[in-house]
Amino acid sequence: MPELPEVETVMRGMERALTGKVIQGALQRRPDLRVSFPERLVERLSGQTITHFKRRAKYILMSLSSGETFILHLGMSGRVMIIPDGQGVAPEKHDHLVIDMVNGVRVIYRDPRRFGMVYMTGVNDDIAAHQAFAKMGPEPLGNEFSGEILQARLKNKKTIIKSALLDQRVVAGLGNIYVCEALYRTGINPRTASNTISAAKCNDLVRHIRDILNEAIKSGGSTLKDYRHTDDGLGYFQHQFAVYDREGLACPDCDCDMMDARNGIKRIVQAGRSSFYCPAKQK
C-alpha cells in the first residue's frame, strides 16, 4: 500500500511520539511476516532508548541506543498505530508486533496481508550495505536525483518507462500510484521505451516526481484502504489524483468530448500492474 509519502508520514508520526523514549518490552505474535522476524527481536528491543528516525525509500529506520537499527517496511497493508495509554488492551488478529514504551504508550504493527518486513542491523553493520539498500537507487527528494542521473539510468533500459520507474534500483520510493501520476503530469505515455526519453523530458519528469511527492507528503499521503497515520488519521492526497483509479473519467484539464467513449482516462495492464493514463495528454 504505502509509497514514499505514506511511509514518510508514518515515520514522522513515530518520530514525534517515540524519539528519546524508552522501550519497556515487546510482544512478537508470530514467527514471520514476508520474511522471518530478526533473531531475539524482543530481547534486542527491550530496555533500549529510541534515539532517532530516518526514512530510506519505503523503509523506516529506527535507531536504538544499543547501536542497532530496527528497520520496518509496511508492505501493502502494514500500519503503525501509536496509542497513548494503550497497554493492557488485547491485541487484535493481525497485530503481529506490539511494543510497549515505559511511558505507557503502545506501538502496534498491524498487517493483514503480512507483506511487511522487519529487519534488525547489528551494532557494527553498514546499513547502506544491507540487502534492502545495497542496490537501491537515489532518493527522489534528495540531491542525488536529477534529470541527468535519471536519463543515465534509463539509457540502457529496454523496458517501458512505467516499469522502469517502479524499479527501486532506478529511483527508490515510487509505487504504482505516484508513477502513474508523475507520467501524467509530464505528458509521457506509460508505454514509452525508457531509452527514448529525451534529456528535457527527464528533467521534467524529475521535477514532477518531486512536486507530486512533496504535495502528497503535505496531504499526509493517500488513503485508499488500509493506510492510516500513526494516530489513525487519514491521508487526503487521493482527492488530488489526476488518473490513478479514474478509468473512464475526464482528466483534470480535459477538453475532450466526454460523450465519445474513446475519450477519458484509460486503464491498461503492464507487467501485471494497472497503469492509468490519458491518451490525449500522454502521447
Add this chain to the structure above:
DNA sequence: CTTTGGGCCTGGACGC
C-alpha cells in the same frame, strides 16, 4: 547481465 512472471497473503468488491 536484464527482463518477465509467479508467488506470497488477506479482505473487499463484484457477479451469479
Add this chain to the structure above:
DNA sequence: TGCGTCCAGGCCCAAA
C-alpha cells in the same frame, strides 16, 4: 445470503 473469482499500493526469486 452465500459462494466463487478477481483485484490490490511491493518485493523477491527463479527462469528465460
